[in-house]
Amino acid sequence: MRWVKIFKSAQEANARLPENKPQLLVVGDQRICLVKHKDHLYAVSNTCTHNGESLNKGQINYAGEVVCPWHGYQFNLQTGREYLERSADLETFPIRVEEDGLYLGL
Ligand code: FES
Numbered sequence: 001m002r003w004v005k006i007f008k009s010a011q012e013a014n015a016r017l018p019e020n021k022p023q024l025l026v027v028g029d030q031r032i033c034l035v036k037h038k039d040h041l042y043a044v045s046n047t048c049t050h051n052g053e054s055l056n057k058g059q060i061n062y063a064g065e066v067v068c069p070w071h072g073y074q075f076n077l078q079t080g081r082e083y084l085e086r087s088a089d090l091e092t093f094p095i096r097v098e099e100d101g102l103y104l105g106l
Contacts, residue, residue: 001094001105001106002105002106003096003103003104003105003106004027004103004104004105004106005100005101005102005103006025006027006034006101006102006103006104007101007102008100008101008102009101009102010097010102012102013036013041013102014036014039017034017036017041018036019036019037019038020035020036020037020059020060021035021036021060022034022035022055022056022057022058022059022060022066023035023056024046024054024056025043025046025104027104027106028106030045030106031045031046031047031054032044032045032046032093032104033045033046033054033055033056033066035060035066035077037060037064037077038064041095041102042077042078042092042095043092043093043094043095043104044066044075044077044080044090044091044092044093045080045090045091045092045093048068048070048073048075048087048090049073049082049087049088049089049090050068050070050071050073050082050086050087051070051071053068053069053070053071055068055075055090057069060077061074063083064076064077065077065083073086073087075089075090077092078092079092080092093105093106
């Protein structure tokens with residue numbers, strides 16, 4: 001696994017990421033949907049497994065799932081699993097906090 005530094009610190013990430021507003025993060029050729037939800041940071045693939053919509057355009061629901069804006073499929077941010085298993089799981093990416101920054105595992 002390759003670790004990529006995405007913030008200088010957890011504090012910076014916390015200050016720059018709005019709660020429950022999915023953000024697009026592009027690392028090389030990978031498009032990641034980054035979400036701060038209840039003070040946790042999650043990273044999942046930005047491409048909806050149903051029909052390819054960009055999940056950073058979606059919303060976070062009461063259950064902490066990212067809801068695709070196109071057909072409303074709901075993906076768990078921790079597991080990537082679609083609520084009703086109507087499509088494949090999203091790829092999920094670990095996030096690690098180190099002394100010198102916050103890293104995303106690809
Ligand atoms: S493209 Fe995401 S639910 Fe259809």
